[in-house]
Amino acid sequence: MDWEHLDLNPRIIAAVTKANCRSAKDILCVSGPDLQRLTHLSKSDVQRLHCAVAAAVRKSPAVTALQLIKGECPALEAGYKLSLVCPVLDRLMRGGLPLRGITELAGESAAGKTQFGLQLCLSVQYPRENGGLSSGAVYICTEDSFPIKRLRQLITQQPRLRPDLPSSLINSIRFSDNIYIEHTADLESLQACVSQRVPVLLKRGLVRLVVVDSVAALFRSEFQADEAIKRSRHLLTFSSALHRLSHCYGAPVLCVNQVTDVVEGPNPGRCDYGLVESKVLPALGIAWANQVMVRLMLRRLEGCVESDERSSAVRKLEVVFAPHLPRADCLCGVWEEGVRGIPDDA
Structure with missing residues (x-):
């Protein structure tokens, strides 16, 4: 020095x-x-x-209690969150995604996890008074190509999803111009993305949301069963980079995760986090679970739900653990305009 x-x-x-x-x-x-x-x-x-x-x-200036009381640092206020653009879902999450920390959304294939990620990429672009952060999003794909057709459909259906907002406001936002897409094929490129390219976007104020879809794909494919310690070391490096970005820039981080089947029989080393009756658990084990602040599980149930003469498969969104949320769940469906929760009286 x-x-x-x-x-x-x-x-x-x-x-x-x-x-x-x-x-x-x-x-x-x-x-x-x-x-x-x-x-x-x-x-x-x-x-x-x-x-x-x-x-x-010190990388960021200190914030005094007086500044917090006066509301001079809204990004640090615990009450402000990124809206999920649905009253039922926001009620489950007590407002939406926290601005700091990693939120994990785990579920089986075709459960609808990517739909949540895309919907948040649009929600973050709305003004703060409408549940957004007036900024863009970076979407990191690790397994499949980015669903650009579905994104375009969601953009055209925004007036139906947000009927409470004036059409002039919705039409004034160039949604597709504010979503930055990254494709990473291996762990080295993934780490380079979150440590080099994503910080540039955050520092310039171009994005305030980071979506990783999915976090398990590369860690599952690049390590053998006997390389658990090495995998855990890389997981900690990756999660530390995400935490640093989230806390420095007040940017929510959503990590989509795969699931693994539960093997029947006694297994004292298995930690189910309260999912005792579940046949699947989020992938990557306890090493990754300790890095997650909010864990959500999305399941696809049998049957369909009707809305405006349209049907959708029923999903169940469950809060597994979170420091500010109780164990709770709600039903939801995926329609052309996006994901919407199903009221209890529906």
Whole structure:
């Protein structure tokens, strides 16, 4: 670390250099009394040194309690979330997706997971007063090609999905221009995407939502059964990058996940997270589960539901765990205009 760039008395800088302290870690990881003995500085000088080094390594400015009370940092308010554009779904999620942390949506094939991701890519582009974030989204595909035809259909059906909004507002948003699509074929390109290209989009304010569809595809295909430790190490690196992006820029992260069959019989090492009667569990095990803040499960049930003389297969969206949500679920369906929850009295 270049001590000369710090706003400190030259006397303090000389003492630090003489003590052979070369990095911020050498200062911040040492207690005040130990640093006094090491540098022969006074208590007040050590306090100034700690403050100067901490300020230099801090990536984002500190936020005071007074700023939070005055509402000067709306992105940090726990009550604000990204809407799912449906009263029933938003009620289940108490407003929508949290702005910070990883939200996982797991389910079997054809359950409708991608439909949620596409719908959120459109929802994020609406103004804050309409449940959005006035920004775009980046959609990372790891297994299938991006469903561009379905996206175009959702865009044309926005007036039907959002009848509460004036058509002038909907027509003023260029939805397709604000969705950035990335295709990653291996873990190396996936890591390069979340560590290099996605931060550029977030920093420029072009996106405020990250969707990964799906997180399990590459980790399942590139590691053998006996490489669990190596896979866990790569998972932690990937999830750390996502957490860093989400917390630095206040951007929700939605990770679509596959499921794995539950093997019958005693298995004391299996953790079902409350899904005792389920025949499938989210993939990637406990190593990935510990990185997720909100876990949702989407299931396709038997039967259909009618709406405006149209039918859809019934889905069940369930909150498995979340720090701010109880265990609950609701029914929903997928129509031309998108995903909509089914009221209890329907």
